Amino acid sequence: MFAALLALVPLVLWTSCTGGPGAEPGGPPADPKAKRPLDAAFEWQARVLCDTQALPGFEAGGRKIPEKDSPCIVVVPKAGEDPAELLKEAAAVAAGERGIMAYWAAPDVATDEAARKAGVAGITGAVAPHVGAAIPVDIRPALLFVNHGGFIRFAHLPGSAWDGELFRFEARELAYEAAKAKGGLRIEVRRITPAPSKEFKGALYCGACHRGMFRDWLLTPHSIALDDLVAISRDQDAECIGCHVVGWEKGGYSDREKHRPLADVQCESCHVPERTHSPTNPMSLKKDDYVQMCVKCHTQKFSFFQDPGMAMKYVSHPQRAAAEFDPKVDYDMRPTAIGSIKDQMYAEVCGKTDYVGSSKCLECHKQAHEQWSGTPHSQAFAALEREGKAEDPKCLPCHTTGHGQKKGFQNAKDTPDFKGVGCESCHGPGLKHIEAKNDAERLSTIFAFDQKCPTCVVTRICQSCHDEHKRPCIQKGEAPFNLNDFIKKVRHR
Incomplete structure (x- = not known):
């Protein structure tokens, strides 16, 4: 059944918006799959938080870096830029915490020489291009915070979680974790709790301390909410954008080029800034309080669920942890993990x-x-028969109705009425619909496309099969799925 469900809801991968910033005035729109610097920066930082990445070893100041049980801050300068100010920042942050060292890993000899000429006390380094090899050149420089085990715990990049206060939080976390690992129960290292703020910071800021919850969020559909709009060129639509980003028209997100760290439905969409870390208005609200926030966006028009409370287990941190929704995946498996959650939601x-x-x-x-x-x-099923694939499990979910579901397609002989992509492939199973006593009940038991949001519901249903990552039969050079074009072929007249 799970294999069949994988065909029900689309996977939306990292893309970037068409038109808007990055497009030539009066010219063609920007490539929707072209990754902008801030997109790449956010993705790389998210990858660091999601995966466990070891810092590549190098030697500096007569030491082998990373040193065992010794957390450090490593500067990866950008070739051709003066690294002096960045070195000063890293050295100052490291000096503020006992036991943390600071180094640079230069991409070339010239940058290494510039770093040495800067003469910044408290930091040393060497030519080590392999250290920053995984970081795209156009998003450097970078500050890497490395824990006592030699793993990169956090990455800071210009324009994305680049904040002096956050540097200090992260340095304290490194010191706290190192002391805790040594069994220092009476240590003087204490975590820093940020003061409540009315400014939107973004999920990366929260991830500095709440790494587990950040990773948890990263594997939910909320974390790709803006990409859902980008996929159908609706990311500039004022009717849609407010429910797919953080702080729209409230001092938060206004443009992907400027505010990539606030794109998608993030921590502060639920844990609003002025409530964060406030002793009088804590983040941990009751379920009903959160549901009241959910229904501002998740109305019947914009949701599969009639009751948004049903979806809480798919996004609530405690409930997700208890249900073990998240597989042991790395960042590259993220689309599959999110797709699996969507499958479960639609299947429910x-x-x-x-x-x-x-x-x-x-x-x-x-x-x-x-x-x-x-x-x-x-x-659709006749097409399989012509190809001799009428029993191919990879093809049946998208060429039959209700494959693997209750009373859905089982095989051509026993369930012939479910051959092909039937009414219920798009509108959902119909028993409750035909048993309904009135029009209101009928509408609430079926997906009526003229009553549902094209982005949030209709496109997802269509792309459950019309998606390049779910169609083994896709033809090379075939045009990507576009709802506006394809719907004309099947819309009821």
Whole structure:
């Protein structure tokens, strides 16, 4: 059944917006798949927080870096830029915490010489281009905070979590973890608790201390909320954008070029800034309080769920941890992990009732049924038969109705009414719909496309199959799925 569910909800990968910043005035829109510097910066920082990355070893000042049980800050300068100010910043932060050293890892001899000429006390380094080899050149310089075990705990990049206060938080975390590892129960190292702020900081800022929760969020659909809009060129739509970013028209996100760290539904979308770390208004609210926040965006029009409270277990940190939703994945497996969650969410909705077959729809929707009969959807299973793949498990989920679900397609002989992409492939299982007593109940038990958001519901349903990452049969050079173009071929008239 799980294999069948993987075909139900799309995976939305890292992309960037079309048009807007980055597009030539009056010219063609920017490549939607072109990664901008701040996109790359956020992705690299998120990768560091999601994975466990060891700092590549190098020698500096007669020491082998990283040293065992010795946390450090490593500056990766950008070639051709004066590193003096960055070295001063790193040295000052390291000096503020006992036991933390500071180094630079220069990409070339010229940058190393410039670092030495700067004469900054409290920091030394060497030519070590391999240390920053994984960091794209256009997002450097970087400050890498390395823990006592030699792993990069956090990465700071210009324009993305580049904040002196955050540097100090992170340095204190390194010192705290090192002392704790040594069993220092009476140590004087204490964590720093940020003061409440009305400014939006972004999830990377929270991740400095709440690494586990950041990783947890990173594996939810909330973390790719803006990408859902980008995928269908709606990321500039004022009707949509406010529910897909942090702090829209409230001093937060206004543009992806300027505010990439605030894109998507992040920590502060639920834990609003003025409440964060406030003893009188704590972050940990009751479930009902959070649901009241959820329904501002997750209305019936914009959600699969009739009751947003049903979705809490997919995004609530304690509930997700208890249910063990997150597999042991690295950053590269993130799209699959998010897709799995979406599959579970959609399966929960569809599992509330049974499939009945398109012939049942004919009784009330004769015109729509006739129109559907003339579309490629109705002949989807016949296409498999012509190719000799009528029993191929990789193909059946997208060429049948309700494959693997209750009362859905089982095989061509026993469930012939479920061959092809039938009504319920798009509108959901129909038993409750046909049993409904009134129009309001009928609408609440089916996905009526004219009642649902094209972005939040319709596109996701279509892309459950019309997605290059889920279609082993996709033809080379085939145009990517575009809702506006494809819907014309199947829309009921």
